[in-house]
Amino acid sequence: MERKHEMAKKNQYELIENSVIDDGAFLLEPYDDWKENIAFWIAQYLSQKCDEQSRRFVTEDNIPKITSIKEAILNSKDIEAIGKYVNELGVLKFKAIKQYYNNIYPFYHYMLERKAYSIKNITTTLLANYFSNTEEKQKKDLAAGKIIKVDIPKNIKNIWELSYASKVNRLTVLLNFIKFIENSNIDKESENEVFLFDIERSKISKSIQKEKRVLSVLTPKDGFQKFFNAIELVQYKDEVRERNILMLKLLMYLGIRVSELVYLKKDDITIDKNIVKFNIIGKGNKQRLLYVTYSHIKKHMIKYEKIRTESPDGFYFTTNKGKQVNDRYINTIVHNTLVAAQIEVTKKSSVHMLRHSVASYLKHTLKMDNASISKWLGHEDIRTTMIYLHYTEQEIIDMAKSFKKIGN
Structure with missing residues (x-):
């Protein structure tokens, strides 16, 4: 070659x-x-x-x-x-x-x-x-x-x-x-x-005809909570349990794309008192900062990092051989969690479904406006979430705090 x-x-x-x-x-x-x-x-x-x-x-x-x-x-x-x-x-x-x-x-x-x-x-x-x-x-x-x-x-x-x-x-x-x-x-x-x-x-x-389709999402009223509660019910081997739980909870709290999760690097994560800051690199190399209250994920982060195998490329979520976790595996654990939650599994029940579910939860449960959701999810096209505005770092931290600790 x-x-x-x-x-x-x-x-x-x-x-x-x-x-x-x-x-x-x-x-x-x-x-x-x-x-x-x-x-x-x-x-x-x-x-x-x-x-x-x-x-x-x-x-x-x-x-x-x-x-x-x-x-x-x-x-x-x-x-x-x-x-x-x-x-x-x-x-x-x-x-x-x-x-x-x-x-x-x-x-x-x-x-x-x-x-x-x-x-x-x-x-x-x-x-x-x-x-x-x-x-x-x-x-x-x-x-x-x-x-x-x-x-x-x-x-x-x-x-x-x-x-x-x-x-x-x-x-x-x-x-x-x-x-x-x-x-x-x-x-x-x-x-x-x-x-x-x-x-x-x-x-x-x-000339592009819009299709009539129903997005596959977890219902904000009870489906979202049922899935979250089931995350820790799935039986995993000890060496992957805390990693899998942490990955799923971050998908739920942050609403990030699966590619953004698997490419997350250790250097992208900063803990400041009771806030965990995530530097997310999205489509088109666009950067955004998202936050989670540390106490929501603290026990899983501590346990995972004790057994985590370092990646030569710096990826945070790794296999026991230090390789990057792939998106197919994450789809599998999403499927297993849906089964544990007794939620119907369909062809559209993929990890991306969680992203749609987070958007729905932010909109209907936390009453966030479209501009806030757009910023949170990292949408670039105005047609994706209708409005896209700039927010200060403190405003996004406030959004993270408003995302109540689900599961309790």
Whole structure:
């Protein structure tokens, strides 16, 4: 792999030299083959995203490898090859890039089917048709010869198989990608030398039909309390008992994502008198501080830290071999706790369900407003919890204190 990446590094500048017009600007369509043009822009876009991503969870040994893979991506003219490089980044704990690739790649296939063989064919209409496409319409268009058959890898879902939230996320990534091209291109055929896509998000958004669904949550009135009370009823081996209880209670008190829990580091935790401060690193490397009254979790922290195996990467929750606890295991202990609480287990009874449950508890039991909940959960998009405001550290501590000690 190292030799392959070194070859890519050697040829990289020859490839990009033919495309660069000005510092940071590239020919819109530098190649005759439109597939190579799409691959070129995806490579440039992913390269920028690599530079923006945090290397917090990357070991020092892997940084040169990531740099080498990034250069290989820049040198690639093939979108499939780029996907393989993106997977290699994931193995090195540099996973955020994959979400960008996985949201652009299916749209590339849609363009292939529609014979939209130019970047300039990316229009509001094309995007709206893509997001409103259905399995029935796809079959009709194929039978009528309006589209060509393109085999999509089995691990890639069709657009009609995605949830509403996943479609909105895909649209956001695609529009961000298009904006990147718009800000970085030189079009020799255009009078102003820059090709503008003139995409209207509002029209595309209307094509994404909202689904009627009921979120799986623990009812604020009694389900939340029943689950909390059952946390210590589950039978665990002595070496994992306090760790598992502490993980579940932090998920309940903090409402954090499972990824935020498993990537929590020992250095992220500070105890100040009767307050435990948690430095949470969320999506997009966004940082927020959350707090728990120390007495709520003190006995579990003390017992866990007495038997805790140190992690070479500094992770707080570890196995007895010092490895990072994975999210699949946490889903398992959530399932076991639901059973112990005699709460019905469904396909949606995952660890993420606890996050929705915390939001519901904050809203309906503690009567927090939407802005407070948004800050607490670390939502970036205003549409997620309607309002997003800034709070002082003391205001967030006050929120933590208002989160009464459940379970007693």
